[in-house]
Amino acid sequence: MAGPRTFYVTTPIYYVNDLPHIGHTYTTVVADALARFHRLAGDDVYFLTGTDEHGQKIERAAKARGISPKELADEVVENYRKLWPALAISNDDFIRTTEERHRRGVEALFARIRERTPDAIYKGKYVGWYCTGCESFYPENQVVDGKCPEQGHPVERVEEESWFFRLSAFADRLLELYDSHPEFVLPETRRNEVRSFVAGGLRDLSISRSRSKVSWGLPFPGDPDHVVYVWFDALTNYVSALGFGDPEGAPLYEKYWREAPDATVLHLVGKDILRFHAVYWPAFLMAAGLPLPTTIFGHGWWLRDESKMSKTRGNVARPGPLLEDFGADALRWFLLREIPLGHDGNYSDEAVLDRTNSDLANNIGNLFSRVVALVAKGEKGTVPAVEPLYDDELGEATREVRERYRAGFESCDPAAALRALTDHADALNRYLVRQEPWRRKGREEHCSRVLRTVVGELAHLALRLHPAMPGAAATFWQALGLGEDPATEIAAGKDLLAVDDWAVGGNSVQGPLKVFPRLDKKKVLGEAIAADGGGGRDAAAGRPAKPGKEAGAKKKADAAPDEDEGAGIITIDEFFRVKLRTAKVLKAEPHPNADKLLRLEIDLGDEKRQLVAGIAKAYRPEDLVGRTIVVVANLKPAKLRGLVSEGMLLAATGPDGVPHLLMPDGDVPPGSPVS
């Protein structure tokens, strides 16, 4: 006989280079809610989070402070370890990639891959850019103008020996996986992206770095001159935490990692790291001949003023101040309820406040308070032990609402599940209005049965609030005289959501109850603004906002529809931001690594530059030399097939798509302004 279903849910491991922000908080809260839901449903749940602690950035940051990388990691990891309990995160384990068990897991995975697919890992040459100033590697697309993106140091092209994973050999099997298991990548739109990425061909993956350049990492098994590079190290946490590679045996791994047919493994990740989880990770596992996770879910981002939060913009929302203002329960409810998982959402304090007031204060909080007061007054605080009295409307509503709740969580749509809960409360409010249990004269029996019914329904509601708001759920549970916490009822194999009627008759209810007081918008938002000087939550979190930029961006967003820019019109000032200049072509030759591109050397009067232009099909290099053309002089440099282009030449596109170069009429010296 099969045991209960197992449910293994993970967050990504967070890089200890950064303090926790709303994004980390979001992923972790969603994972927690799912874990708690599955526990209520009687599933055998294991919930993992942790930290990623290796790599150049940590090494560098530690060096700057004169401490060891491990000391730095130990320090930063505390921010996460303290935050999660404050948010009522119920993780069963917390893994750090600097732990011994993780090293063992990585080594075991290597060994297993080499055993099952001997040619999957091979030695080759890594070609990339190395910045000696930062002591960091940068991929092709990040190097700008021959300089590193962080500090603007010059970078040098490096070629060194590296170990590779033969990712290219797995494309067909991955495509087969996406097609035969559509739930492997969710939501669907992300699966399409991942699929087309893989269909476009995969390049082998460099999975090591020379120890002389990066020393803060796990030793590469079998090659002490190298360390294991980022993704192979990080992804392995999902099995190393379960004891994979432990010589003493790994019961958790056996149980949760899909060795059983009824096991679900869900990796919850932000959409920015979806590819690593949906492409690299299954490929590693395939090479090792291990079972794959059930689902990789790529959720969306919280935006501010329609743009991504980032440290450089200084608009990152930090969980600390939010917890102070709203409390863990309200913040969790907001994160789960406001946007469907997978969508992006706009974060604002005002949105949290509106959500809290309408869902929690007016609706759920008020309902509990209302019923507790009714029982206190009408029944002297004891829930009458009588038969419930369901009218048709309530009976239908409760059935429907419970189905939607379960379906919502089971399909990774917590927002839908929580919507079912406020609908449940609505249905109960309407029931009370229909039945009027406060009009007792001559209808005591009826009123008692009505109150018994509502309290029974509130027990269902309180139980179901637990995944989203464990604190409030416990308070409500106690107020109904049911015990300390619905969580104490949890047991593997016992589906609490299937309980038909909680025996509330005879319970003493405790009031008055005011769990979610209504928040005064002006007061709370006013204080938040006053407290940090108008920059939102950021300054309070120690990250000063940039008031000018912030305000400007917001105004633009708000005003856009009725302004000229709505019609694609720009102002003269905007036009003048583009610096157009004439330039003389000094040299032209084919791009060494592309057949549609030409490499040009141009004279801008005061300087010479290299341009890469997509005109090889229309112009021969020798026809260009000596000609005067028009270029955008202040365009951000970019690399095209390995060559930096420091500007863009202007050309008219003919009806057939062929470019026709713009040239000034008459003779002007190179570098002349164009307007």
Add this chain to the structure above:
RNA sequence: GGCGGUGUAGCUCAGCGGUAGAGCACGCGGCUCAUAACCGCGGAGUCCCCGGUUCGAAUCCGGGCACCGCUACCA
């Protein structure tokens, strides 16, 4: 440039061939057991544009436009 997605009420979004919907916000009425709560009613939308298929299209097809994502020998 290629692929995918989105465009519906002030806001967030559901509907995906049969008389335009929900929540929030807003207005009016009711009630007073409850947290200015709750209940009821209401306003407003060429369902992005043009064309087609159909007895009938927000929904299907074709063509545009705009925005978003992924990707590229775009700069």
